[in-house]
Amino acid sequence: MMYAKRDSWAESCLRGKFFGGKCTIQRVESMNKYVKDYLRKDIKLFECIPAIDRAMLRLRNTTTKDGFNAKYSTPVLKTALTKLEQQASLIYTHRCFILVHHEIESCSALTHDKVMYNFGGRVYLLSKYGEPHGNWTCVYHGGENMRIECGCQKYESERIPCCHLFYVMKCEHLT
Numbered sequence: 194m195m196y197a198k199r200d201s202w203a204e205s206c207l208r209g210k211f212f213g214g215k216c217t218i219q220r221v222e223s224m225n226k227y228v229k230d231y232l233r234k235d236i237k238l239f240e241c242i243p244a245i246d247r248a249m250l251r252l253r254n255t256t257t258k259d260g261f262n263a264k265y266s267t268p269v270l271k272t273a274l275t276k277l278e279q280q281a282s283l284i285y286t287h288r289c290f291i292l293v294h295h296e297i298e299s300c301s302a303l304t305h306d307k308v309m310y311n312f313g314g315r316v317y318l319l320s321k322y323g324e325p326h327g328n329w330t331c332v333y334h335g336g337e338n339m340r341i342e343c344g345c346q347k348y349e350s351e352r353i354p355c356c357h358l359f360y361v362m363k364c365e366h367l368t
C-alpha cells in the first residue's frame with residue numbers, strides 16, 4: 194500500500210513539486226515550536242484558544258510587515274548582475290530576496306564546458322569552478338515562449354531560481 198502511494202512520500206517522486214523549500218515534517222515541527230512559545234504547561238483550556246489566536250496574529254503581522262517592507266523599501270544591491278538583482282528585489286519580499294541574492298552570488302562560482310543544441314534549445318553543461326565535470330544541465334529556449342529549465346528543479350520546488358538559471362541568464366544577456 195505504501196509503495197502504491199509513493200508519489201505522496203518518496204523523495205525521488207516529489208522532486209520538482211512545490212513545497213516552498215520545506216518538507217512536510219519540517220513545516221509541522223516549525224509550526225509546533227512557534228505555537229509552543231505561546232503555551233504554558235499549566236494553561237487552562239479556555240486560555241488555549243486565545244493564546245493560539247495571539248500566535249496566529251503575530252504570524253500574520255510578520256507576513257504583513259514583510260509585504261510592507263518589500264513594497265516601500267529596496268534592498269541594497271551587491272552583485273555585478275545589477276539588472277537581474279534589481280528585478281528580483283521587486284518580485285520577492287526581503288526575506289525571500291536574501292535567498293535569491295545568495296543564488297545570484299553563487300553563480301559566479303559556476304562555469305560551463307560547452308553549449309549544445311538539443312531539446313529545442315541551447316543546452317548548457319554547468320560545473321562548479323575547480324570541479325570540471327558537468328554536474329548540471331540547463332536548457333535555454335529562446336523566442337516567444339522563452340524559458341530556462343534546470344535539472345536541479347529548485348525553482349519548481351521552492352520558487353527560488355537556482356544559481357544555474359542565473360548563470361544561463363548571464364550568458365544569454367537576459368535582464
Ligand SMILES: [Zn+2]
Nearest residue numbers: 343345355357
Ligand atoms: Zn539548478
